[in-house]
Amino acid sequence: MIFNLPxxxxxxxxxxxxxxxxPLKYIxxxxxxxxxxxxxxxxxxxxILSQFLLKHIKIMCEHKRAIFFIALFGGGANxxxxxxxxxxxVIRVMVLFYLLPVWGVLGGKFFLKESIDSWRYMGVFLAVCGAFLILGGFDAFSTPPSWIDLIALLSGLFFAMNNLTFRAAQAVPVSSKVGIMFLGCFxxxxxxxxxxAEEITLxxxxxxxxxxxxxxxxWLLLANIGSQWGVTHMEAGRSSIIIILELITAVISASIIAGEIMTPLEYLGGVFILSAALIEALRTKDDDIPQTTI
Structure with missing residues (x-):
């Protein structure tokens, strides 16, 4: 077996x-x-990444619209x-965040003019059904989702929009886009x-x-660098499948360490969403180049 560094x-x-x-909950x-x-x-x-922002300031000034949306969507997602x-x-937040196939398909269709095949529509259907079950099924119509549920959903939507902007802004170096994303969150x-909105802790x-x-x-910087480097050094479909390990890790760790328990209905919803993520990962192609740039 050959060792594969990426x-x-x-x-x-x-x-x-x-x-x-x-570490987030501990701090x-x-x-x-x-x-x-x-x-x-x-x-x-x-x-830390300000040196790259200063180095590529001219390029970023030429793509102010892309920089704005990366700061907004990337910063908002984080x-x-x-x-x-x-x-x-943790489990509920992570599963709702992974509604990415829905936002990715819709964003790709309407903003990047991507063609949508039947498998991607199936992924959207499964993801929506999964979210419906996690949010309580038909009980969701009588009891609205919590504000944390809405924030988790919003994080996935913003992350998907940020991914689309990343792909469309081909002329801006990745290091600068990541730096702008961090600056936008700050x-x-x-x-x-x-x-x-909240009192600052002094x-x-x-x-x-x-x-x-x-x-x-x-932790955070190494995770970002590892994700960006790994994704750029392997096939898109393969990397998309590996990234799903994030969801699996969160579910297992939260169950063991935090003792979080979901209802059977919520677990079924999670399976639907995981299936949608796998469909999206398996159909991803390396030549997914956007027809629209910003």
Missing amino acids: VFILMGASIMWGLSWI NNMGVDGLTLTLLTYGILAL LAFTYALINGE TLCGFLLLGG DISYETWILILAYSIF
Whole structure:
């Protein structure tokens, strides 16, 4: 068996993403609220990648529209996903986030003018049915979803839109797009805190600062680099399947460590959504080049 470095790195990054709820909830339990924690972690990452932003400032000025949408959608996706993980049930948040096939198909159809085959429509159908079951089935019409459910759904929508923007903005270097995404998340957090959405945490101990720095640099940054590097060094369909390991890791770890339990109906919904993600991954082609650029 030949050792495949990109596969190994992408698997490691996906596992790190699937376990990221552990340090997030741990630091949150030390007294750092969700928005403040997100502001600090992504502020650190934006600072680290600022050298690439400065290096490619001319290119970014030529593609201001793409940069704006990456900051909005990418930053919003990271903010919503992180906040939902901190404040919600890990399994429920992760499964709702993985409604990506729905948003990806709709976005690709209407914004990038992609052709949609029957398998992708089947994936959308399964994903919608899965979300319907997870949100309570027909009971969802009498009891609205929680605000964390809505944030988890929003994180998946923003992430899918960010992926479309990433693909359409071919002329902008990946390092700059990632840096703008981090900066966008930091900026959105700042606006929400200034607007009074949540009180900023000021009393942070020295030990907590160390944990925040360690999580930002040795977990979040490495997971981002591993994902980006792995995806760019293997077939698109293969990488899409490996990334699903993130969902599986989150479900297993939350069940064992946090003791989270879903109802049979919710697990059935999760199976539907996982099936939709597998369909989307298996039909992904390496020549999926957008017809529209921004």
